[in-house]
Amino acid sequence: MKIGILTLAAASLLAANAHALVVYGESNSDAAVSYESPTGAEAAAVKFGSASAVYLGGGWFITANHVNGTSVSQNGHSAAVSYFDDSLYASYGVDLKLFYVAPELLSAWDCLAPASLSASAYSSMKSSSYEYSYNFFTKKYSIKSYTKGDYLTLVGAGVGRDESSALGASDVSTGGSRILRSGEASYFLDTASGGVPYIITLPEEIAGSAQAVDGDSGGGLFCGDGGDYCLVGVLASVSPSISHVYFNSYSNVSLVYDEHGNSSLGGEVQNRSLTFAVSLAPYIGEISAIIATDPLAVPEAADFACVAGLCALLLAGLRRRAR
Numbered sequence: 001m002k003i004g005i006l007t008l009a010a011a012s013l014l015a016a017n018a019h020a021l022v023v024y025g026e027s028n029s030d031a032a033v034s035y036e037s038p039t040g041a042e043a044a045a046v047k048f049g050s051a052s053a054v055y056l057g058g059g060w061f062i063t064a065n066h067v068n069g070t071s072v073s074q075n076g077h078s079a080a081v082s083y084f085d086d087s088l089y090a091s092y093g094v095d096l097k098l099f100y101v102a103p104e105l106l107s108a109w110d111c112l113a114p115a116s117l118s119a120s121a122y123s124s125m126k127s128s129s130y131e132y133s134y135n136f137f138t139k140k141y142s143i144k145s146y147t148k149g150d151y152l153t154l155v156g157a158g159v160g161r162d163e164s165s166a167l168g169a170s171d172v173s174t175g176g177s178r179i180l181r182s183g184e185a186s187y188f189l190d191t192a193s194g195g196v197p198y199i200i201t202l203p204e205e206i207a208g209s210a211q212a213v214d215g216d217s218g219g220g221l222f223c224g225d226g227g228d229y230c231l232v233g234v235l236a237s238v239s240p241s242i243s244h245v246y247f248n249s250y251s252n253v254s255l256v257y258d259e260h261g262n263s264s265l266g267g268e269v270q271n272r273s274l275t276f277a278v279s280l281a282p283y284i285g286e287i288s289a290i291i292a293t294d295p296l297a298v299p300e301a302a303d304f305a306c307v308a309g310l311c312a313l314l315l316a317g318l319r320r321r322a323r
Contacts, residue, residue, distance in 0.1 A: 021156055021216055022174060022245040023183035025167050025207035028160035031181040035075045035111045039153070040229035041222040042182050044115035046074040047157035048099075050178065052219035054155075054231055057114030059103040060291040063218030064236050064278070065089040065096055072101060074112055074180070079105035083295040088283055094196045095236045095278055098287070100295050115220060115231035117288065122232060122281045125223050126150050127187045149187030152201055153222040154275065155180065156235055158215015161245075170205060172245045174213045183210025185275060197279040199233045202272065203247050211245045212238050212275040221277040233277030246273045 023031040033042040044055045049069020053061040061072060065088075071080050083100040106112060127149040162175035185201035186209075192198065199221060203211035212219070212235050221233035240246075280287065 021154060021158065021181040021183055021210050021219075022161045022172050022203075022213055023181065024203060024205060024209045024247050026183070027167065028163065028176040028179075028181070031160060031183055031210075033155070033180040033182055038111055039182070040113060040224075041115070041153045041155050041220060041231075042180070043111050043113035044229075044231070045155040045157070045180055045182075045220055046072045046112070047178070047180060048072050048218055051158060051215065051217045052156040052180075052235070053099070054218070054220040054234065055112055055114050056098075056117070056231075056287070056291050058291055058294075059100050059106065060098055061101065062096060062098050062231075062234060062287065064234055065094070066236075067218040074109060077106075077109045077112075079109075085290055085295070087290070088286060091286075092196070092283070093194060094283065096234055096280075096283065098290055102296060115222070115229065117280065117284050118230050119281065119284050121223055121230040122279075125152075125187060125232065127189055150223065151184045152187050152199075152232070153182060153184055153229065154201065154210045154212060154216075154219065154235065155182040155222070156212060156216030156219025157181075159213070160215075168205075170247045172247070174215075174243055174245070178215055181210075184208050185210050188274065190279070191276075197282060198236070198276045199279050201275045201277070203245060203275070205247045209247065211247070211273045213242055213245055213273075221275075231280065233279050235275060236278050237276045239274045239276070241273070244273075248272050 021031060033045070046053050046055060046061065048061070048063050049067060049071075051063070051067040051069070053063035053067070053072060055061050065086060069081065071078055079101045081099045082102050085098040085100070088094050088096045088098070157180045158178050159174050160176040160181060162173040165172045185203050187199065188202040189200040190197065191200060201221070203209045216235055217237075219235040220231050221235060222229040223232050224230050
């Protein structure tokens with residue numbers, strides 16, 4: 001069940017940009033992507049600048065708009081970015097941008113594989129189920145989750161857990177080196193902020209459960225398993241902290257808001273870590289159109305002739321006016 005009750009209140013949760021993965025029960029090296037047998041999700045993720053991006057094929061990558069960089073890297077390979085397209089941000093104010101790397105620069109990358117985009121993937125995803133209640137004394141609504149949503153895969157580059165942290169700790173400080181890591185988290189809730197749709201995932205005290213923290217913006221949120229992963233979101237922000245991850249039981253999470261929907265979200269969710277990914281569902285058409293182009297293509301001779309003809313006409317007009 002997908003609900004959008006957080007439209008007005010979500011801004012209080014979008015506390016900080018997301019930049020890394022901490023995985024419950026796994027060391028930084030255990031959570032690192034293995035390029036001997038990467039999953040489809042892991043093969044699509046790359047390091048971009050000090051954060052992350054996801055390969056869409058044909059030289060095109062997608063990342064968060066707030067991430068900056070000039071090159072991408074994966075498994076010992078690197079390449080310079082040739083072109084940026086921020087039309088999604090310019091048109092919708094969404095934290096997304098695409099960039100292009102000349103395909104010949106990627107030809108030797110032995111593990112890179114494009115992520116798939118599919119509008120139908122969203123209809124098959126199930127978020128958690130909820131029960132609703134209203135407190136007449138406090139005039140607050142409460143939403144309590146009682147069944148888990150599907151598990152989604154997070155992949156990104158950045159720092160991980162502090163190396164001294166216990167693998168089974170529920171409160172984990174961040175640290176470690178910036179490398180690509182992957183893990184899973186349950187699909188908790190849909191929300192929106194400023195008209196931009198987000199998918200929220202929730203890390204649990206379960207081995208392999210992941211949370212983005214400081215180092216992973218632009219990474220991918222994928223549904224599916226095995227080699228059939230589909231990119232459904234781009235990691236963008238986290239709540240409530242970029243320096244700590246708070247793992248907890250799913251049944252202990254609830255949301256509280258007032259009847260106007262404009263109060264800060266209260267309840268136990270303030271003490272739980274959440275990852276926010278921009279949902280790609282509304283933008284698949286535009287993304288597909290962009291990645292079907294070659295921004296570095298040289299115009300054909302006929303195009304040059306047309307341009308030359310227009311310039312000649314313009315010059316002739318200017319000469320007539322000057323007489």
